[in-house]
Amino acid sequence: xxxxxxxxxxxxxxxxxxxxxxxxxxxxxxxxxxxxxxxxxxxxxxxxxxxxxxxxxxxxxxxxxxxxxxxxxxxxxxxxxxxxxxxxxxxxxxxxxxxxxxxxxxxxxxxxxxxxxxxxxxxxxxxxxxxxxxxxxxxxxxxxxx
Numbered sequence: 001x002x003x004x005x006x007x008x009x010x011x012x013x014x015x016x017x018x019x020x021x022x023x024x025x026x027x028x029x030x031x032x033x034x035x036x037x038x039x040x041x042x043x044x045x046x047x048x049x050x051x052x053x054x055x056x057x058x059x060x061x062x063x064x065x066x067x068x069x070x071x072x073x074x075x076x077x078x079x080x081x082x083x084x085x086x087x088x089x090x091x092x093x094x095x096x097x098x099x100x101x102x103x104x105x106x107x108x109x110x111x112x113x114x115x116x117x118x119x120x121x122x123x124x125x126x127x128x129x130x131x132x133x134x135x136x137x138x139x140x141x142x143x144x145x146x
Contacts, residue, residue, distance in 0.1 A: 001046065004029065008037055009047070013142070016050040061089070061107040063114050064135040068100035069127055076126025083124055089117055100131065 007027050011018050020034040027034070041047045056062050071077055084093045084104065092105040104121065108114035114134075122130050 001041075005037060005041060005046075008034065009041070012038075012047070012050070016052075056107055060109050063108040063110060064138070065106050065108070065114055065118075066133045066135065067104040067106060067118065067121060068096075068131040068133075069102040069104060069121070070099070070129035071101045071126045072128050074126065076124070080124045080126050083121075100129075 004027050008023055011023050011026055020031040020038075023029075023038075024031050024034045029037070038047070056064065071080065081093075084090050087106075089106050089108060090104055091107055092103075094103045095101065096103050106114070106117055106121075108117055118130070118132060121127065
């Protein structure tokens, strides 16, 4: 991956809908050359997907929380991961080091719905302990180009 690829990634991270024409002008390449580079970045697994980032307030889910979980390992973890994958209100899930095993980011329309979501998560087989933090404001979020 060279500097041109990095510039293409930066442009796409800021606007996944950027056209090959726009990108080509920014990196001084032809449209076919830009498309070829994007396809190579996708083929190499550097670009995993293109997505839309929604505004939580606009879609009626302005409440964001981070849930730290301690799990009892065994057959429950697989079922828990199935639940995590199937729940559209679970935005992210990370295995972590330290006191907690997982960090889960969820969204909800209001605090009451968040409480229901927490009770559902905590009722999953294998969940031993949880700690929830409510996000008050988002100060920085950027699509990441590593």
